[in-house]
Amino acid sequence: MSTAWLTIILASVGTFVLRASFLVFADRLVDVPPLGQRILRQIPPAVLAALVLPSLLRPEGTLDLWQPELLAGAVAGLVSWRTRNVGLTVVVGMTVLVALRELT
Amino acid sequence: MNARQAVRDGLRDTAPMLIGIIPFGLVAGAAPIAAGLDASHAVGLSVFLFAGASQLAVADVLGSGGGVAIAVLTAVTINLRLLLYSASLAPPLAQERLRHRLAAGYLLVDQAYALSVVRWDGSDDRRDRLPYYFAVALLLWIVWQATTVVGALVGASVPAEIPLTFAVPLVFLVLLVPVLAEKPSIVAAAVGGIAAVASAELGAARLSIMIGSAVGIAAGVVAEIRVERTGRVL
Numbered sequence: 001m002s003t004a005w006l007t008i009i010l011a012s013v014g015t016f017v018l019r020a021s022f023l024v025f026a027d028r029l030v031d032v033p034p035l036g037q038r039i040l041r042q043i044p045p046a047v048l049a050a051l052v053l054p055s056l057l058r059p060e061g062t063l064d065l066w067q068p069e070l071l072a073g074a075v076a077g078l079v080s081w082r083t084r085n086v087g088l089t090v091v092v093g094m095t096v097l098v099a100l101r102e103l104t
Numbered sequence: 105m106n107a108r109q110a111v112r113d114g115l116r117d118t119a120p121m122l123i124g125i126i127p128f129g130l131v132a133g134a135a136p137i138a139a140g141l142d143a144s145h146a147v148g149l150s151v152f153l154f155a156g157a158s159q160l161a162v163a164d165v166l167g168s169g170g171g172v173a174i175a176v177l178t179a180v181t182i183n184l185r186l187l188l189y190s191a192s193l194a195p196p197l198a199q200e201r202l203r204h205r206l207a208a209g210y211l212l213v214d215q216a217y218a219l220s221v222v223r224w225d226g227s228d229d230r231r232d233r234l235p236y237y238f239a240v241a242l243l244l245w246i247v248w249q250a251t252t253v254v255g256a257l258v259g260a261s262v263p264a265e266i267p268l269t270f271a272v273p274l275v276f277l278v279l280l281v282p283v284l285a286e287k288p289s290i291v292a293a294a295v296g297g298i299a300a301v302a303s304a305e306l307g308a309a310r311l312s313i314m315i316g317s318a319v320g321i322a323a324g325v326v327a328e329i330r331v332e333r334t335g336r337v338l
Contacts, residue, residue, distance in 0.1 A: 022194040077277055
């Protein structure tokens, strides 16, 4: 087997183990202890913010608080908060980003 | 609510995400070719690995002469957050058959996780969960496979003027907003986001999402306990 295929298979198996881990044993997790429940409740906000904030604060790979992505993200955040509309938020956010890039 | 409606909702909720997924898939198909791998490798990465950022990283490491061990470690590091998704979706899917949970695991990606966890708030019908999840995840899977094949064979000629990939964080932003209903979740998000940025600045690179998430979860748990005991976060 080539190096590339060996890598692909091993990385895929490793990734599948991560994905399936808790789901495989989910049927035995009916009684989650209180601390476990606390942790589970905080996963969505923590993970989603960790996915979003770096894209807005360091779009080019270094922290930069004066760039179009951050302002576009802030406007999109407002639209999202007021409307909860994914399509509208994406369109407004990208339009603001394109407009700001044109201006600068 | 019924299963058919859940499928329709899943497809509808996923549609705006495709704005960001399509250019990302084209790049994920073209990157391995640019790194000197074959089209079969590009497709293999999409079918077996099925995790965008790590596919790009594997192509990058192999293309720059890195070994198998480094490439695999890099991919697994990037994908550590999937462990959190698996834990988070385990309770709502606890009563499903094992083979359905395994299939759900194979299809587990950021978008499928984020949409499902926001929808399954406990007030929903348990029987509608898998139809919704598989509608979302299979649509993402099909579009991902199709775009990587096109990217590998034709190349990714995405217009640079239109920042299509910016749609990806925007979608997660929309999903983040309803999650911020209580003080502890706001603390978890604020601390998690800042920790992700800070650790990336300090050189954590691909581990920064996992570090940010872990720090944010810890902060949220502490905040929740404090709110219960004293009624305040600080």
